[in-house]
Amino acid sequence: MYTIPGHHHISMITKNAQINNQFYRNILGLRRVKKTVNQDAPTMYHLFYGDLTGSAGTELSFFEIPNVGSTVRGTNAITQIGLLVPSFESLVFWKQRFEQLDVNHGEITxxxxxxxxxxxxxxxxxxxxxxxxxxxxxxxWSAWEESIVEQQHRIMGMGTVEITVKHLDRLGKTLTDMFGYIEVSRSDDEAIYQSIEGKSFGEIVIKQQEGPSEKPGKGSIHHLAIRVQNEEELRYWDGVVKERGFHTSGIVDRYYFQSLYFRESNGILFEIATDGPGFTADSTIEALGMGLDLPPFLEERRAEIEATLIPLD
Known part of the structure; x- marks a missing residue:
């Protein structure tokens, strides 16, 4: 019986790769570990930020869609991303940093x-x-020592992910009955689940909310990927998901990892992704994120692809 050891990555939509690149590198201090393209629409950037090597569980991923509109918030969506920092003092540091850099933020809570x-x-x-x-x-997880943020306050990786749905129990049962998550907290309209009990790096908060479904746009979350070790485990989960009556994409080779996708009954898109081979499949650790990396099947189109992209620093 395989288990889910935590989050793998989470993917969002950005309208402007240049602005996105500036925020996540120069404000949050994350490493851009891969500058590539959307493999299904290679005229658009696909950017990954994370730790030294973009380890599973640290990856924030963005698809650039220049003509996308604004998000209209609603239910049946992944609604918030938790990022772990070392201490309470780190929260104080970040609150002050956000005030200095004019980042929209709340109070420590x-x-x-x-x-x-x-x-x-x-x-x-x-x-x-x-x-x-x-x-x-x-x-x-391995810290990137060249971050502009001082070591004791750096973002470490992904923590709690929040999902808002009309039918909490349906998603909850998918997590517990299919993937073996543990329900650790419950109220009328909110529940907390963990893939490993007591660990926030595999934690999902589900909130129940009626009303219109979210209309995705810039700043919306496209999907959450959860971790498996290798292709053998991925094939096992493909069978499990299908046995539960969900349609899957089948295994998709993303070159840096292998994946499969499915939507649970509220319409939330999940990806199941392997840990390897990782972003060093076509780069040294030192050069990660610097040049435009393309999977082998797109390499012959490099000149065409580069001509459509606005350069990033």
Whole structure:
């Protein structure tokens, strides 16, 4: 019986790759670990930010769609992303940094039982810095020492992910009955689930909300990917998902990892992704994120693709 060891990555929509690149590198201090293109629409950037190597569980991924409109918030959507920081003092540091850099943010508060600071990026993507408070994180996470943020306050990786749906129990049962998540907290309209009990790096908060479904746009979250170790496990989960009556994409080779996709009954898109081979498949660690990397099947179109992209620094 395989288990889910935590989040793999989360993918969002940006209207402007240049503005996105500036925010996540120069304000949040993350490493751009891969500058590539949307494999299904290669005229658009696909950017990944994370730790030293973009380890599974640290990856924030953005598809650039220049003609996208604004998000109309609603239900049946992934609605907030938690990012872990080392301490309460780190939250104080980030609150001061956001004030200095004119980043939209709230006061230090509590979220899912932990100290937290809510903020938004330049396109309204909702995120939460969460105090990890010395708790264990995945052993493969490795800090990027060239970050502009001082070591004791750097963002470590993904924490709690919030999903808002009309039918909480349907999604909850998908997590528990299919993937083995543990329900650790419950109220009438909110529940918390963990893939590994006590660990926030695999935690999902589900909120129940009636009303219109969210209309995606800039700053919206496209899907959440959860981790598996290898293709053998991925094939196992493909069978499990199909047995539950969901349609899957089948296994898709994304070159840096292998994936499969499905929508649960509220319409939330999940990806299941392998840990490897990772972003060093076509780059040294030192050169990650610097040049435009293309999977082999797109390499012959490099000149055409580069001609359509506005250069990033």
């Amino acid at each position: 509590r979220y899912a039982g932990r100290d937290a600071l809510h903020f938004e990026d330049t396109e309204g993507l909702r995120m939460i810095l969460i105090n990890n408070n010395g708790e264990e994180v995945p052993e493969q």
